Amino acid sequence: MDKASLVGTWKLLNFELRSNDGEAIYPFGKEPIGYIIYTLNDYMSVAIMSANRPEWSTNDFLGAPTDERLEIADNFIGYLGRYEIINDMINHYVEVSSFPNFIKVKQTRKYEHKDNQLILTSPPHLRDGKEMHYHVIWERA
DSSP: OOHHHHOEEEEEEEEEEEETTSOEEOTTOSSOEEEEEEOTTSEEEEEEEOSSOOOOSOSOTTTSOHHHHHHHHHHEEEEEEEEEEETTEEEEEEEEESSGGGTTOEEEEEEEEETTEEEEEOOOEEETTEEEEEEEEEEEO
């Protein structure tokens, strides 16, 4: 995929964790909402969340009760930074993230471009002692 084919806005179709034995986990449910944006000047931004999240009891996001603020950790991920394409891989160089462990850590994704879809797959990592990888499907918005 060349940069011209990647640049633009992509809408999330599917987000799952897959194990080598075929197990699939849907951390944001089976109908997550999200977008990933790639710009010509090598920046990217992504936001993914569970659908139908409940409203908080207050409009003061800094003053919401702890249990409501904790809901973010279970139901939202977002980050942004620079990116580069190398062969069939995209590296995201995270500068801002809702998950602090991503900041200043290169996030590498294998990509496939099929028809109007972009498929990103992470390298395997351990989750509860099982090797799994993220498999995310986007459609051009």
